[in-house]
Amino acid sequence: MNVIEINNLTKIYNESEVKVKAVDNVSLQFEQGEFAAIVGPSGSGKTTLLNMIGGLDKSTEGDIVVDGVKIGELKSSKLIDFRLRNIGFVFQAYNLIPVLTAKENVEFIMELQGKSRVERDERSIALLSAVGLGERVNARPAKLSGGQQQRVAVARALASKPKFVLADEPTANLDSKSTETLLDIMEQLNKEENITFIFSTHDQRVVNKARRVITVEDGHVVSDERRA
Template identity: 60%
Template structure:
């Protein structure tokens, strides 16, 4: 069963009373363990598709299934709860809680899930080690570099043990070294632990590492290639 799939997904925005077709009949299926990137020029619908896959936005028509459950059939409260347990997010601007340390940022989502305190401590330490920040766990976001913050964000996304992770332009604000470091970590997690990653990006560094590249133009999928890496 695919972890996420869409069926004739369309999204129409009304800008100044003019309908804008952000997505048009997008049908897509992502299997567990994929390392997929959605590429395309600005305005092609990458972020809109990612928002739909994450249940952050609702389609005008069509449907999204995550692990066999249709998101559009859920209410707002249900979708938030569903995201908490099933979907991980990595944002372009990291979006960490600035008053929390790296450790607190990672553990926070597990506290929201109501997990056992000892399990949270163990998993948080483990995740921070995995992203190479075991020695910076008491640092606040402002004390970390952009690359380090994004690695904390990856650890946070993994913390809830989601079915897949959505990463919107994760390397856009990183220099090459930090971006490559981040991609190495994500590729390792994908290889070793079959973590499913779906990126939206127009960064060639990401595209070159992806095993599947979905190309979008004007809200439509115009290409879907798989690569052996």
């Protein structure tokens, strides 16, 4: 069953009278439980594609259907709520709230969803334990390493029980060991809980782990390789 359907998606930026096609007529489908990487050189359009899938950017043409909902047709407030309930985000620069502890950062998104204190408490500890930070739940981001912060970000992305997680260059700021740990955790969550992960990356380590690799060049999908 398709979680995401992308149909003839095009994004054109109008910058100083020059029209730039960042994404050009892309059509893709993602099924539940995929572990996919969108790869390509800088400026190829992979982040723009990811932003449009996440409802952060509007397409110029085409549409994205998530779980039967055309997200391009949602009003701003509905789109924010849709993101809250359906999509998990992991950013390159972690983007944790510095004044909150690891546990509070994970809990925060659940509070936005209106989850009870007990549920928030249990799930945040469970997720932080799953990403190997069960002992650091009360640490603030400044007291965590880059790899640990990104693991908190993964836990936060999963806290809302999303239909899929979008990770934009999640390993770009991490060393090899942290990258390996993070990818192992995400792969394990993907296999055990059947969570869909879509990465935009040009990190070969991520590409090696991915079971589907979509290559984008100049806004076009040039290859879509599925691995066993």
